[in-house]
Amino acid sequence: MLPTTEFALLRRIAGEQATNRVPSLVAAIVRDGEIAWWGARGHLADRVEPDADTQYRIGSITKPFIGMLVLRLRDEGALELNDRLETHLPGTDFGHLTVAQLLSHTSGLTAESPGDWWERSSGTSWDELAARLDGNDVRHRPGARFHYSNVGYGVLGELVARLRGTSWSEALRTELLEPLGMHRTTPAPEGKHATGWAVHPFADVLLPEPAHDAGAMAPAGQLWSTLTDQARFTALVGGHTGGVLSQDTIAEMRMPQAVDSGGDPNNAWAMGYGLGIQLARNQGRVLAGHTGSMPGFLASSMIDPVTGTGAVAMANTTAGPAILGLVLDLISLADELEPALPAPWQPAETDPALLPLTGLWHWGPAPFYLRVLPGGWLHLGPASGPGRASRFRPLGDDRWEGLDGYYAGEILHVARTTDGAPHHLALATFIFTRTPYDPEAPIPGGVDTGGWRA
Template sequence: MTTPQEELLPGTRRALLHRIAVAQAEGRAPSVVATAVRGGRTVWTGARASSEETVPGADTQYRIGSITKTFTAVLTLRLRDEGLLDLQDPLEKHLPGTGVGKVTVAELLAHAGGLAAETPGPWWERTPGSLRPELADVLGERPAVHPAGRRFHYSNPGYALLGALVERLRGAPWEEVLRQEVLEPLGLERTGVRPQAPHAHGWAVHPWADVLLPEPAVDLGRMAPAGQLWSTSGDLARFAAFLVEGDERVLSAASVSEMRAPAAPAEAADVAGGYAYGLGLELRHDNGRALVGHTGSLPGFLACLSVGVEDDVSVVVLANCTSGLPVFSLAADLVRIIAEAAPRVPAAWKPLRQADPELLELVGPWYWGTQSCALRLSADGLLSLEPLSGTGRRSRFRPNGDGTWTGLEGYYAGEVLKPVRRSDGAVGHLDLGSFVFTRRPYDIAAPVPGGVDPEGWRGVE
């Protein structure tokens, strides 16, 4: 468990401050604030501004743009967990009359519904939502630009539909449902649809001169579930901790983990760039480090929430400029600085409380044909299959309660592992999705598909 901010060494804190100072100067941002979390606690907050009078704190509000989508995704998963919808349901089942009803809830969450990226008409981020009072105004006459389910194509109107879905099934406005079901339980008191002092003002910085232009801060109306929220680095840090551990009052750890899994078909350029999308979360790779979270932008504001799950480091970066500051790169660098300066200390190894002889009979080396692997039993009650060569298929398996096990990841995700016993009661082989694993390579006593040559192994004359 991490102790307060003083636990980071002075050199680490200086490196973090130096990084945001460089970003603020080179990005020409009126202000930048960043907060880092580890073990569910804030371990560092830093800020820079063009004026000493405007230096923000962890309690200063900024618009967070599309990070709002992650909140909307949480509300949608809550509906699923309560049995009010299935992610594979077509939208039409719950929200008829949109004209895109065959698109599924999951496809909307993952930006795989083929919908257009933006609304028709004037730039929705700089014009009041009263110009788009109905969903038809958000979707336009040509809402789909790709076949549903075929590719990832980021869609702001898609999340407006999800917000409308929440309203339909809850019978209350999206912002009210969000406050009651997410913001209040998580203690996010400084997050909401409208700014409350102290808050930053949004600015556009001229690309060729050091001058500013104020940006409008409009109410987005129907598009609010895609990008309306204001928040602070302190509140978003608490939200980041929730995205790691879950909270039974809001969403279980299992459902939060589901949000972090890839859910959209990736384009070749996205694969090359280390980018994928889950259910309301961006999945990225930066210098070998997996990061989940979301970026956000609205005229006058940039935001990034980035979680290094393996390193147990989460970072929030907020700035009040329209462009110029690469917030994801900055957040990724802050995660890296902490992870490298203070590597995560693993939990102490602990043995099983009880050893089940039938389970111990399963562990040890097994062979799939000639490929050697090992089955291990861990203190969390899971089996893990690992290649002894270091390369090959691997997965953890959870018990089903009937002597079989189900794979949790990789090639064997969802596949059933079944120990098959001989007439004397001993385990003769393993059946894993029809693959036969034996104690010796091509054991002649096991039912290896295709049979085993009775003359056995031999040399070459």
């Protein structure tokens, strides 16, 4: 990046590290699936500086990886998101909860596991955890509200293990980490890594934090990772899937399933949650990724899927820095000081048979334009101003499936004349015609025979 941009980014992380007394902090900007800039402040020990290959514990950033494993199982047909847990993991007192509810923190399941604080205690087996949980640990009506549940991801980790016939960590290594080249993301620290510290609130002294294996709760926050690997994860959330997930699946994971108003009396939301992915609203845009914390560590990864700019930050302190705010600021700085250039326009291969579909159509009296997109996709949207707009994916036989907006999942059908010319569009009971309320088309309710009049 430009020297002026790099200095502004470095100054931001330097201020965070110094002001909040962080032992060490690393951060990076991610663009086009790669690290565009990275920086570090502070020391690990004996004046050793952290770098892009230093491991930090990433805590709940483990959760999106579990979500991706579950979505891979869904894509393979091994489960459905609306399946009740008992279908695949029998023997619990909360088998009525669905997979989707667990993924999106809308199951109502208790936030923390019964017993001692799991983040600072040696973990138990799944059987021990399941035995401690009962029907009383469902705190809210399933689907009623967002309620963050670490326990829910312990359950999902066991679900992955049962369906794969191996541990969740082994499934993660073989299905995601190795194909993506994330060899420095591990359940326990390996090689160069940061020590987790608590910083005294009123003195410049440190206390080491424990780093136990969380056992059955490990899927909620066990992993360690590096800046290099977390940049790859950030790019994955943004759509650079590396073949481990489809573009459609990662986009589905980013779709808001629940919002968290944080007690705002106006119910405005700044944070939300998809399927294993956390969402943050900032300066008019929605970013995707996750935050993480464990005793001695804080981490955050976020990306704007629209601009493709993301950021990662990791620190070895229990509290102090506003790690999410830092990441959001880094993204804003990068896009403000050095906005990414749009890809140059170039002609695309287009089926000539689609061209007669393009142009002006009318929903009643309202004009819409139909455009052809690369890959035979279509876009239908208002000719001007706001309104219902959607992209459509080809299904064959003059049928397209809506991908977003009001018509997501709905089928657009092209009706033709006897000579094969497109006559009207049928979409979710609505009829679009070349002229407003064409009397020759099957307009619902019919068209007044008197026609248009003054």
